[in-house]
Amino acid sequence: MGIMPFYTAIVTLLAVAFCFYLAARVVFARGRYGVHAPAVTGHPEFERIFRAHQNMLEWMPLFFVPLWICAFYLSDRVAAGLGLAWVASRIVYFIGYTRAAEKRISGFMIQTTICVLLFFAAVAGLALHANG
């Protein structure tokens, strides 16, 4: 535990890179669909892109916190593997959401499942630490 989890740090930067991309998509969607700040509604295409970005932000604490507790207390590789799957599920979610609101569901279910798995992995890591 004296060293930083290296693979988890890489996956963390991948998640941040995808969020940069979503932020850029929101900026471009403002121009394309004529939704001027501070408005965040007014065109359904814009609203789906905006909400896809927001939803990723909303889930970031539920992802990053268990991810890093898992990385420190259980395993860097387990955390990084689940983290990579999470980034992939957020890409699936975004592609689905940009097509139609209903098409966001499967990506959402996968990303939620991964966050729950990471949560229990973090709890397991803390339990092991308490007993050893």
Place this chain on the structure above:
Amino acid sequence: MGIMPFYTAIVTLLAVAFCFYLAARVVFARGRYGVHAPAVTGHPEFERIFRAHQNMLEWMPLFFVPLWICAFYLSDRVAAGLGLAWVASRIVYFIGYTRAAEKRISGFMIQTTICVLLFFAAVAGLALHANG
């Protein structure tokens, strides 16, 4: 400071668990009140649940950052104790907000006070560290 703050990690996971619960409440409220994504307005009950979740997310950086700086630089137990009180105040806030918008105020005042206390505890921790 070479070891991870154990009690603070537990309280952090409790805060995350409550945020999972709020995210689930928003999902169920969409169905119950017929507010379909990407809309986030349209029914007052839904809007209060949605905003209660959002507000917790908005305060997470103002909670987690001072919490962990306090845990590392001042005391794991002080951080964990205040952190536990914060989670309780967010539950009070949520229960109040789901009843009526005005009933969110007392929980909000308590959670704000705890975040301010954690902030000054974090500053104190850094000041001690700089002097010693």
Place this chain on the structure above:
Amino acid sequence: MGIMPFYTAIVTLLAVAFCFYLAARVVFARGRYGVHAPAVTGHPEFERIFRAHQNMLEWMPLFFVPLWICAFYLSDRVAAGLGLAWVASRIVYFIGYTRAAEKRISGFMIQTTICVLLFFAAVAGLALHANG
């Protein structure tokens, strides 16, 4: 890497302090412009203040994550220097946005550039770590 990045911790608390200020401005703007919770629209002045706060929150993961990876893997001072510039750019952004929506642009460009720089500094830090 066994010690906590001290200057980065100070800059992190500065960013949190400014976010506390923005949260307070939103609370006061609700009263001043008569936008009662759970509504987050209804008056253009309120909406610009609300969105300026939201936008800072949206960028926090894109700031804090690269900031701390840079601090741990590359340099505490580089991270803290860029972090201080980011807080300044968020102040510029907020002052601009409260005046007119278009006046947020220059602050936004600066803060985005700094987050991108921090991201590449974090990648460089991880690359150095992998090779050495």
